Amino acid sequence: xxxxxxxxxxxxxxxxxxxxxxxxxxxxxxxxxxxxxxxxxxxxxxxxxxxxxxxxxxxxxxxxxxxxxxxxxxxxxxxxxxxxxxxxxxxxxxxxxxxxxxxxxxxxxxxxxxxxxxxxxxxxxxxxxxxxxxxxxxxxxxxxxxxxxxxxxxxxxxxxxxxxxxxxxxxxxxxxxxxxxxxxxxxxxxxxxxxxxxxxxxxxxxxxxxxxxxxxxxxxxxxxxxxxxxxxxxxxxxxxxxxxxxxxxxxxxxxxxxxxxxxxxxxxxxxxxxxxxxxxxxxxxxxxxxxxxxxxxxxx
Numbered sequence: 372x373x374x375x376x377x378x379x380x381x382x383x384x385x386x387x388x389x390x391x392x393x394x395x396x397x398x399x400x401x402x403x404x405x406x407x408x409x410x411x412x413x414x415x416x417x418x419x420x421x422x423x424x425x426x427x428x429x430x431x432x433x434x435x436x437x438x439x440x441x442x443x444x445x446x447x448x449x450x451x452x453x454x455x456x457x458x459x460x461x462x463x464x465x466x467x468x469x470x471x472x473x474x475x476x477x478x479x480x481x482x483x484x485x486x487x488x489x490x491x492x493x494x495x496x497x498x499x500x501x502x503x504x505x506x507x508x509x510x511x512x513x514x515x516x517x518x519x520x521x522x523x524x525x526x527x528x529x530x531x532x533x534x535x536x537x538x539x540x541x542x543x544x545x546x547x548x549x550x551x552x553x554x555x556x557x558x559x560x561x562x563x564x565x566x567x568x569x570x571x572x573x574x575x576x577x578x579x580x581x582x583x584x585x586x587x588x589x590x591x592x593x594x595x596x597x598x599x600x601x602x603x604x605x606x607x608x609x610x611x612x613x614x615x616x617x618x619x620x621x622x623x624x625x626x627x628x629x630x631x632x633x634x635x636x637x638x639x640x641x642x643x644x645x646x647x648x649x650x651x652x653x654x655x656x657x658x659x660x661x662x663x664x665x666x667x668x669x670x671x
Contacts, residue, residue: 383552384452384545396445400438407434435478443471444559447592451552455545458603459520459656462623465596466516466649469630470509472589473645477502498638505642512649519656540610547599555592562588586634593631600624615662622655 382388411431450464480499487493604620611617629648633641 382549384455384548389448389452392448393445396441400441403441404434404438407437430481432481433479436475439471439475439478443468443475443589446471447555447559448552451548451555454548454551454599455541457520458620458623462626462652463513463517463520465593465627465630466509466513466652468589469633469645469648470506470513473502473506473509473642477506501639501642505646508646509649512646512653516649516653516656519653519660540606543606544603547602551595551599554595558591558595559588562591590631590634593627593634597624597627597631600627613662615659619655619659623652626652626655 408431411429411434414429446464446468450461450468453460453464477499480495480502484496484499600620601624604617604624607616607620626648629644629651633644633648636644
C-alpha cells in the first residue's frame with residue numbers, strides 16, 4: 372500500500388521529524404523570551420544603550436513578540452508538512468499563519484499604546500483597535516473554514532478515481548513539499564541576515580527597520596506560496612476535470628495573493644485585505660461544498 376505523503380520514516384516531512392522540530396522550537400522560544408526580557412531589563416537600568424524609539428525594547432510585554440516569531444516558524448513548517456496530505460488543510464494553515472502574524476503585531480504594538488481620551492485619533496491606538504477586531508473576525512472565519520473542510524462527501528473525489536492518479540499526484544505534492552523545506556530555511560536565513568544588517572549598519576535607519584519587522588521573511592514567503600499554489604493548480608489539470616475543483620484551487624490562489632498584498636500596505640487597508648482574503652477563501656469553500664453535495668446526489 373502506498374504510504375501517506377509526508378509520513379515517510381526519516382524524511383523531512385515525517386511525523387518523527389515534526390515532533391523533533393516542535394521540541395526544538397519550543398525550547399528556542401522559551402530561551403528567546405527570557406533573553407528578550409533580560410535585554411529589556413538591561414536597557415531599562417541603563418547597562419545597554421539603544422534608541423528609545425525601538426519599542427520592542429521598552430516594554431516587558433513586547434518580549435512576547437520574540438517567542439511568537441519562533442512559533443510562527445514552526446507553523447510555516449506545519450504548512451509544508453500538511454501540503455502533501457490536504458490542499459484545504461494547507462490553505463487553512465496559511466490563514467492561521469496570517470492570524471498569528473497579526474497577534475504577534477498586537478504584542479509589539481502594546482508598547483506604543485497611550486491610554487488617553489484621544490484613543491481614536493492616535494495612530495498606534497487605532498492600529499491596535501483594528502488588529503484586535505481583525506483577530507476576532509479571522510479567528511471565527513478560520514473556524515468556519517476548517518469546519519467546512521472537515522465535511523467530506525464520500526461519493527466525490529477531487530482526483531480521478533484511479534489509484535495511479537492519486538498516487539502520482541500525491542508523489543508530486545510530496546516532492547514539492549520536500550523541496551520547500553530547505554528552500555524556506557534558506558529564505559528565512561537570508562531574510563534574517565538582511566534585516567540584522569540593516570539594523571546594525573546604520574543607527575539612523577534602525578528605527579524604520581524595526582517598524583518593518585513584521586514583514587521580515589513572510590513577505591517573501593507568501594510570494595513563494597503564490598508560486599507553489601499556481602504550480603499545484605497546473606499539475607491538478609492532469610488528474611481532474613471537475614470544474615468546481617479547478618475554480619476552488621484558483622480561488623485559493625487569489626486568497627493567497629490578497630494575503631501577500633497585505634504586506635505592502637499599512638493601517639486599516641492591511642486589515643481589510645487580510646479579512647477579505649480569508650473571507651474569499653471561505654466563500655469559495657462553501658460553493659465548492661455545494662457542488663460536491665449536488666454531485667453526491669445526482670452523480671453529475
